[in-house]
Amino acid sequence: MRTYTNVKDLGGLKAAVKEALEIKKNRFAYKHLGENKTLLMVFFNSSLRTRLSTQKAGMNLGMNTMVLDINQGAWKLETERGVIMDGDKSEHILEAIPVMGSYCDIIGVRAFAQFENKEDDYNEKILNQFIQYSGRPVFSMEAATGHPLQAFADLITIEEYKKKARPKVVLTWAPHPKALPQAVPNSFADFMNEADVDFVITHPKGYELDPKFVRGTKVEYDQNKALEAADFVYAKNWAAYEEPNYGKILSKDRSWTVTTEKMGLTDTAYFMHCLPVRRNMIVSDDVIESPQSLVIPEAANREISAQTVLKRMLESL
Numbered sequence: 001m002r003t004y005t006n007v008k009d010l011g012g013l014k015a016a017v018k019e020a021l022e023i024k025k026n027r028f029a030y031k032h033l034g035e036n037k038t039l040l041m042v043f044f045n046s047s048l049r050t051r052l053s054t055q056k057a058g059m060n061l062g063m064n065t066m067v068l069d070i071n072q073g074a075w076k077l078e079t080e081r082g083v084i085m086d087g088d089k090s091e092h093i094l095e096a097i098p099v100m101g102s103y104c105d106i107i108g109v110r111a112f113a114q115f116e117n118k119e120d121d122y123n124e125k126i127l128n129q130f131i132q133y134s135g136r137p138v139f140s141m142e143a144a145t146g147h148p149l150q151a152f153a154d155l156i157t158i159e160e161y162k163k164k165a166r167p168k169v170v171l172t173w174a175p176h177p178k179a180l181p182q183a184v185p186n187s188f189a190d191f192m193n194e195a196d197v198d199f200v201i202t203h204p205k206g207y208e209l210d211p212k213f214v215r216g217t218k219v220e221y222d223q224n225k226a227l228e229a230a231d232f233v234y235a236k237n238w239a240a241y242e243e244p245n246y247g248k249i250l251s252k253d254r255s256w257t258v259t260t261e262k263m264g265l266t267d268t269a270y271f272m273h274c275l276p277v278r279r280n281m282i283v284s285d286d287v288i289e290s291p292q293s294l295v296i297p298e299a300a301n302r303e304i305s306a307q308t309v310l311k312r313m314l315e316s317l
């Protein structure tokens, strides 16, 4: 595996989940693969889970791991070609990327959508430059339009907890005070569309996601209706995707917050969220603290999704 940016990079999804669950049973079985190999994790944005779980996954595989926080101590990077660099940016990304590549064997990149230019975000301008210029296998640790390590961990979690062969999984928009990217819902839809689940998306009008990720999924604008008979409720906020509102907040309607009453409409569904989560905006205290909440096992599975991807990349070196 040379790149990991979307569900297709995993090949057969059933085989990938099986491999992940085997790794989970014995996470140190492949320690030899990473001997004398270095993982570089490059962060343009903050992180708790991705940083720790991916570093742990690399260590489980015997790798040396290095972390670079671009905004804390590194030179400010220019990303546009042709710019006269007489401002505050000291280094061009076109030198920085191959230099980073020269110090490591595999690179993980976190670079969120900036909501300044939809085309730049949806062309994955930063991530794709790492793929093009680093000379190394590159995986997304949440880029502008996707968070495939999260979605893979979500799928592993659903596989572990499902009580029926084809569970109903509902992705619901929920309110948030800040404009958030569409990366998590995009990747969740990307994965659920390939998984053996009955997948439904619900959100207020105006929050339609990129059709590339939604594909044939049923979109139900009535949240209560969508939640009926759900086995898994996956809550997430995102800002508007469609122009002219790209990156904007259109609603903070707290009637979309996932509460005990809302969960009562489901078939005793499990609650999921990628974290970090704003309590009593996205989800009530009661729901996130309930026995049906999977947020902690879901986060723990980030180590397993990252380890499966890193193992495959190490095997292809």
Ligand code: CP
Residues within 6 Å of the ligand: 046, 047, 048, 049, 050, 051, 142, 150, 274, 275, 276
């Ligand atoms: N879910 C997730 O990616 O968490 P972090 O932003 O803390 O890494």
